[in-house]
Amino acid sequence: MPDASEQEFVEYFSARLPMLQRLAYSLCGDGDEADDLVQEAATRLFQRWSRASRADHIDAYVRAVVVRLFLDSRRKGWWRIRLFAAPPDARHAEDGGVEDRTVLRAALAQVPPRQRAVLVLRFLHDLPVDEVARTMGCSAGTVKSQTAHGLAAMRRLLDGADLVETTKGAAR
Known part of the structure; x- marks a missing residue:
């Protein structure tokens, strides 16, 4: 990927990051899993940036990537694996x-x-x-x-x- 295109990707994704994080968190309800979804979406988008950047509705395309990654993760079931016996204590307001x-x-x-x-x-x-x-x-x-x-x-x-x-x- 040429430097100009790479810079264009970084600018686009940086501007959309908060929206994508909200979407991912709304879907899975877990901050770490949401970060993983957004990171995977960024990777996929970066790999296909030359084609994706020409899309008419790139925001819709990126939202679709996040949603489909979420649905795929539910089919695969990796989220059921627990590294700890119990989640950390949550603070309640x-x-x-x-x-x-x-x-x-x-x-x-x-x-x-x-x-x-x-x-x-x-x-x-x-x-x-x-x-x-x-x-x-x-x-x-x-x-x-x-x-x-x-x-x-x-x-x-x-x-x-x-x-x-x-x-x-x-x-x-």
């Missing part, structure tokens, strides 16, 4: 909004990966159905049905959960 987000994030983690990807893209990243379909490589009807199934699963999981502030609207 007193803010009720944090508790709500924690409950929602825990419920989202229990939703099947494709449904989780659809919910994250539709509601946390506010993408329209057609763009989610392109990102995931499926039809708009599949996105709609996965959304319905994912929301139903979230409702079942949250039915017994005691959210601290239910009147403030959707927690993000």
Whole structure:
């Protein structure tokens, strides 16, 4: 890759890094795994930069790479391997909004990966159905049905959960 193209890649990816980290974290719920997803996406994008940089919607292309890497990781199951017996102690804040987000994030983690990807893209990243379909490589009807199934699963999981502030609207 020539130096000018390499510099162009670095500038593009540096500008999109926060968005990609939010997307990856929203999908997997784990900071380290999110970093791994973003790093793998960067590697793949760098390898294909000459072709990818000419794409009409490069942000959509990169989002699709992250989502597909997430879904592939769930099929492969490497995330089930534990290096430690227990996770490190988590610090809890007193803010009720944090508790709500924690409950929602825990419920989202229990939703099947494709449904989780659809919910994250539709509601946390506010993408329209057609763009989610392109990102995931499926039809708009599949996105709609996965959304319905994912929301139903979230409702079942949250039915017994005691959210601290239910009147403030959707927690993000």
